[in-house]
Amino acid sequence: MSFVTGAAMRSLEEAAFARGVSAEALMDLAGEGIAERLIEQFSRPGSAIGYVGKGNNGGDALVALRHLREAGWRIAIRAAFPEEEWGELPRRKLRDLAIAPEIDVPRHKGSGPFLLLDGLLGIGAKGALRGPVAAMAEEMATLRQNHGAVVAAMDLPSGLDADTGSGEAVIADLTLPVGVAKMGIASPNGVLRCGRVVLVPLKDLPLPDDSFLKFFCPEAFPGLLEPRAHGFHKGDAGRAGILAGSPGMTGAAVICTSAALHAGAGLVTLHVEGDFPPHLLSAMPPEVMVRPSPDPVKEAFEARHDALVIGPGTGHASQHYHASLLEFLASDERPIILDADALNQIAKAGRLDLLKSNHVITPHPGEFARLAPELAGESAVTACGAFVQKHGCTLLLKGARTLVAKSGQAIRFNPTGHAGMASGGQGDALSGVIGTLLAQGAESTDAASLGAWLCGRAGERSLANGPIATASDTIRHLGGAIDDWRQRRR
Ligand SMILES: NC(=O)C1=CN([C@@H]2O[C@H](COP(=O)(O)OP(=O)(O)OC[C@H]3O[C@@H](n4cnc5c(N)ncnc54)[C@H](O)[C@@H]3O)[C@@H](O)[C@H]2O)[C@@H](O)CC1
Numbered sequence: 001m002s003f004v005t006g007a008a009m010r011s012l013e014e015a016a017f018a019r020g021v022s023a024e025a026l027m028d029l030a031g032e033g034i035a036e037r038l039i040e041q042f043s044r045p046g047s048a049i050g051y052v053g054k055g056n057n058g059g060d061a062l063v064a065l066r067h068l069r070e071a072g073w074r075i076a077i078r079a080a081f082p083e084e085e086w087g088e089l090p091r092r093k094l095r096d097l098a099i100a101p102e103i104d105v106p107r108h109k110g111s112g113p114f115l116l117l118d119g120l121l122g123i124g125a126k127g128a129l130r131g132p133v134a135a136m137a138e139e140m141a142t143l144r145q146n147h148g149a150v151v152a153a154m155d156l157p158s159g160l161d162a163d164t165g166s167g168e169a170v171i172a173d174l175t176l177p178v179g180v181a182k183m184g185i186a187s188p189n190g191v192l193r194c195g196r197v198v199l200v201p202l203k204d205l206p207l208p209d210d211s212f213l214k215f216f217c218p219e220a221f222p223g224l225l226e227p228r229a230h231g232f233h234k235g236d237a238g239r240a241g242i243l244a245g246s247p248g249m250t251g252a253a254v255i256c257t258s259a260a261l262h263a264g265a266g267l268v269t270l271h272v273e274g275d276f277p278p279h280l281l282s283a284m285p286p287e288v289m290v291r292p293s294p295d296p297v298k299e300a301f302e303a304r305h306d307a308l309v310i311g312p313g314t315g316h317a318s319q320h321y322h323a324s325l326l327e328f329l330a331s332d333e334r335p336i337i338l339d340a341d342a343l344n345q346i347a348k349a350g351r352l353d354l355l356k357s358n359h360v361i362t363p364h365p366g367e368f369a370r371l372a373p374e375l376a377g378e379s380a381v382t383a384c385g386a387f388v389q390k391h392g393c394t395l396l397l398k399g400a401r402t403l404v405a406k407s408g409q410a411i412r413f414n415p416t417g418h419a420g421m422a423s424g425g426q427g428d429a430l431s432g433v434i435g436t437l438l439a440q441g442a443e444s445t446d447a448a449s450l451g452a453w454l455c456g457r458a459g460e461r462s463l464a465n466g467p468i469a470t471a472s473d474t475i476r477h478l479g480g481a482i483d484d485w486r487q488r489r490r
């Protein structure tokens with residue numbers, strides 16, 4: 001599913017109108033879809049306040065409020081303008097609700113979540129927020145900052161340019177793009193202001209599939225992660241060989257192997273140097289086969305693994321380990337994921353020529369800067385595109401929103417995950433999951449983007465227990481994330 005510009009979105013709507021779909025029907029679908037998604041995000045109803053401007057974006061918020069009220073939420077409206085100045089459609093939606101906008105700043109009464117629906121501006125936003133719209137945006141920001149309110153943006157955070165993503169827009173916790181994600185959401189400023197992005201597909205809107213940037217979600221990529229046949233055996237589930245951990249960084253090996261197991265690998269083997277502390281080996285999941293050796297890299301490459309994961313926590317391994325890694329990489333054609341210290345070694349040795357189409361690399365921005373210093377200052381989307389034009393591997397660039405790129409394919413934007421996951425170990429878990437998917441035969445960009453989606457979703461599932469998700473939390477919730485993908489839960 002492509003990202004679109006504001007103008008392309010208007011054309012899609014026009015095409016739907018030409019087929020006889022009414023603007024009101026689209027708005028009703030949008031508002032209902034938004035409410036459904038919001039209800040899924042919270043374990044119980046609370047208070048929801050719709051902040052509405054004059055345009056159709058406010059109409060989306062009003063329809064969503066009606067559905068939230070039916071689901072047991074207390075609702076209220078704050079309007080930036082008197083009703084006489086509103087467009088025809090939002091006025092109709094206000095009449096359906098049969099309540100009047102509040103005069104004063106509302107307070108959160110009762111229990112449950114305190115939700116603000118940002119329906120001030122959508123793709124009709126032009127320039128900086130001004131007048132009463134700016135004042136309402138300020139009010140939402142204060143309630144978010146000081147009163148624990150959660151801001152959910154209808155279509156876009158108000159004031160965000162749909163195409164460029166520029167603008168001192170509302171900062172949302174959750175953005176619900178209507179029909180198709182708008183380009184601005186993937187911009188650096190968009191990523192900072194949108195929070196989690198939960199797409200609301202509209203069945204009456206044809207979905208374009210032609211852009212250089214795609215939104216990675218279950219509807220758009222059917223067929224990945226199919227349920228297992230009854231006769232499935234561990235050989236079908238993939239043999240993952242893992243080169244991870246070194247003295248002082250043994251936890252990376254525990255996390256990476258656990259994640260590989262919980263993602264469904266049939267057999268997981270960890271290859272480590274012989275001086276790996278034995279008491280730490282005992283911290284390893286019992287299902288993992290641990291192979292200490294004077295030459296673990298050689299052993300890993302010579303074993304019958306379907307895929308290799310290389311690099312989490314290997315920074316303190318021996319010189320020989322690093323040197324033989326570069327040597328074996330040059331000739332092995334198996335799917336291999338290269339993370340963390342493996343990437344640092346490649347950058348240090350200036351051996352980017354080793355990166356081939358069977359490799360998935362998963363740098364964070366610091367590691368990426370070491371691999372491609374010439375791309376410093378470029379946006380993540382531009383940098384990914386430029387990098388894969390030069391190198392044949394699949395690139396997964398971590399960040400507030402992870403991107404996956406490979407030459408000749410559209411760049412994929414992963415919408416899952418949240419800032420509470422910003423901690424050491426999450427990358428080790430991600431590489432274990434991707435390693436499993438590669439070992440099971442997934443194509444490299446599918447393995448990388450699905451790995452990112454699953455880990456992000458697992459972290460989101462952990463939000464039920466608080467705002468921080470450690471790598472162990474992510475691993476614990478991987479099974480639920482797999483269910484979510486299969487059941488197309490967003
Ligand atoms: N067109 C349709 O059929 C549908 C539209 N939908 C929703 O409608 C939105 C677009 O609606 P509209 O085209 O009515 O536009 P908006 O609701 O985005 O806003 C337009 C209004 O905002 C004012 N405005 C623009 N920039 C401003 C700024 N910087 N500061 C203060 N005021 C500003 C304009 O004067 C205009 O009155 C979409 O983003 C989506 O949420 C959905 O309901 C689906 C169907």
Ligand SMILES: [K+]
Pocket residue numbers: 057118119120121122153154155156157158
């Ligand atoms: K909005």
